[in-house]
Amino acid sequence: MPARIVLLVAMTLTCLIYWPGLSGPFLFDDLPNLNPVQSWLTGELSWQSVVFGNQSGMLGRPLSMASFLLSAELSGHSPYAYKLGNLAIHLGCGFLGWQVIRRLLAQDQRLSTNSDLFATIVVALWLLHPINVSTVLYSVQRMAQLSTLFVLASLWAYLAARRQLIDGKTRRALLGLFLLFPLLVFAGLMSKENAAVAPALCLVIELAYFVSRPKSNRTVQAFFGLFLLLPGLAVIGVLITTPDRLLSGYAERDFTLIERLLSQTRVLMDYIGTVLIPRTPLLGLYTDDFQPSTGLLSPPTTLFSLLALLAISTGAIALRKRAPSVFAGWFFFLVAHGVESSILALELYFEHRNYLPAFGLILAVVGLTSLVPKDLPTNVFTPRQLGLVIAAGFALSFAFATGGRAHVWQAEDLILEQGLKHHPDSMRAQLVRATIALRTGETQASYDAFADLLASKNPRNRVIGRISWVTLDCMRGIDVPPSDLQRALIEARSKLSMAEVPALRLLARVVKEQGCGRLTDSAIADGISVMLEKAKDQPDYSRSKWLTRFLAAEMFLHAGRTAEAQEQAELAWRASGDLPTGALLANIYAVRKMRPEAERLLTVLDQRMGSYDTQGRAELAKTKALLDQQ
Known part of the structure; x- marks a missing residue:
């Protein structure tokens, strides 16, 4: 069966098993992020207020908010509308992931002859994996999905340009590397900040598949200098000069930076186990009880996890020439966790953080097949047939597990019941x-x-x-x-x-x-x-x-x-310099008849507040009216 048909079957099966879960409820931070969309539908807020007024992350994620407006416009403000959009994006990520991975595998001498088929296996397992339920059926996690979508698109652009460089099509390659790639990464950043890993993922790909190719080295060096080295130096500069810009969140966490980094060794190993052997009943949203590591031996699994990560990384490096897809997949997994499993003061554990990294881990496992001897003796099947049977078995088991989770996610009380049992x-x-x-x-x-x-x-x-x-x-x-x-x-x-x-x-x-x-x-x-x-x-x-x-x-x-x-x-x-806080303070000044202070602050707020911020301007108008009455 052609690989494209298998991919289409996997996508169709994905739709079928996710469909029951589309009727599920809003969860956690869905409503704080999506209530402004409802206010836009009723005419209480402008679209600019919704798109540019969100305070999630460092950049506000305006592209994600714009996509929520589109969903609401098409199907209304309901969980179904947003989850249906998420499912469509999930399929889009699967398609882009297939395009990227088939191009990667085409560079792997031992797997290139079946690159489309192996790419289909990777993507089918990813599409059907139960760990992705808490991303697809959690409305606001569209932010993570869109970030992944644009990262995959940027990797496709990089691979296409890299091929063009090898073929001598320099002008087209330059457009792809220095125009299309940054535009896609920017779109990813405007969806969620995770997209910042895209240039580093390109470096992983370069080291795995292209490092031995001398052609167009200067162009490649300029690319990584501009999009990886310079941003990296900028981050280091911020950490040295104004560390609070990146690390201020630790002021309200119950763990330190060092404790978080130690904890992430255990977190990453737990993610690996969950991706490779999904423990469906243990999956869920209620992982805020994950205890931080306070030292290498507190708990002892911290040290064991660190050693395991180092051992796997060493093995992947040793296999880089013989099995480049193992190297690429493993370091893709690690680098894709580079934002949410590094220095930022985020919660310790969330399974939806594996949405992009899981592509890499599954690729690494599939890449191991390049080490299997072609003449491996088997009783009934050829090695190829045996591999396909194993892959099909995993795909079906993932499908059943995901179908079960999708049914659980139809109702908040079922999600809760499973969460309370294990957390x-x-x-x-x-x-x-x-x-x-x-x-x-x-x-x-x-x-x-x-x-x-x-x-x-x-x-x-x-x-x-x-x-x-x-x-x-x-x-x-x-x-x-x-x-x-x-x-x-x-x-x-x-x-x-x-x-x-x-x-x-x-x-x-x-x-x-x-x-x-x-x-x-x-x-x-x-x-x-x-x-x-x-x-x-x-x-x-x-x-x-x-x-x-x-x-x-x-x-x-x-x-x-x-x-x-x-x-x-x-x-x-x-x-904070927070505008609602400033509006409250101006109102207090007005109540206390401190007219000069109130007027000065109102001027500052008027200059900083967007013309589309109807609610904020309404508050300012009330304060001005109070001053006029005095």
Whole structure:
């Protein structure tokens, strides 16, 4: 059967097994990212506000946001609309991956005669792999998908240009290398910052397949100098001169840079095991309970994982000439993890981070077949036939596993049930458990979830559990004494994190909207101030800290304690330069009849705020109206 037909069959099967999961729910950060799209549909926001107003990552990911607008325009604001788009992109990534890998394998002397077939095997296994469910059926992970799509397109452009250089078609090659490639990488960066790995992946490809070719060396050197060496030097320069630009996130993490790097050895080995032998019940979203490594022997698997990674890398280097696809695939896997498994202060573990790297790992395994003797004795099958049978067996097992996961992903409670079974200490899982229970009227089940958080060994879990317990009491109309909140403050950490922000925000909203007996706005503001005081050594630029200050300022203002509101808002504004924070501070100045300060700040905000930011300008208009009344 021709390779293209097999690829089409794999794509069709992918559609069939994913289809049931398209009706699944929104999850986690779906709504914070996609609610502006709904506001655009109703005319409350401009498209510019949605595309350029997102705060995900360092670059805002405007291309991803534009794609969400397209999905909503075509099919409405629903999980189905976004997940259907994700499935289409998944197939597109599969097609581009096939084009890239078939060109790579065509450079492998031992595999070139069957390059299309081997590429089809790699891509079919990738398309059907159950690890990708948490990317395809998680709406907002389209950001990771689009980044992968453009990285693969850029690699295709590089390979085409590299072939043209060898064939002497220099002008076309230059256009591909210095115009098309950077445009595709830029599109990837505007989708998600992972696309920054594209030039390094090109270097892996160059070392694996082209390093022995002397032709056009200057052009290739100029390419890597411009797109790899210069950006690398720039990153090093930033780390030396202003390290906080890249490392500031550690100010709100419960692990250090060194601990994160040590932990990633275990994470990468776990990813490898999951890609090669999927443990479907263990897969999922609730991996926030992954414990960091605090030393090479704490836990001991840290050292073992590091040694294993070094051993595999050494073996791949030794095989570079005999089995270049093994070298290419292994280092493709490592380099593709280069953004999310390196120095950035991200969460330790997320399986969707393997969306691009998995191509490399599967390629490395398939590349091992080049080491199998062609005359290997078998009882029934030839080595080629045996290989095809094994590949088909893996593909079918992946398909069944992915189909099972897709059915689980039809319902939030099924996803949660599987997550709680294997990650009972996950804060994220317990909070979702409480939310679902509250939604269905099972109040006691919500309390049970918070009780499990209170019983956790993780002190941050206990803080969130206590705040959430108090919030639920308020929602039920119970007269909560301030001492109940103070019990949470006893265990408040010396670092505020992004876990406290939504918990405190929900409590504040409930108290402002319906009251909570003796737990007043003023008591909430005082409690938040205590948490901020405990975190006095945490840098003010930490996002979690200035957001908490913003919330404290709102509560002090609502309680009529305007001087304290001003103090907190000024600290948050100086630390962040955040426009909503500036708008709140301007409003506080206006309330306190500090007209010159308010007018100066309004001028700054007016200059910095985009003309399309209708909500922000509406807030400024309210403050100006308040000043005019004075």
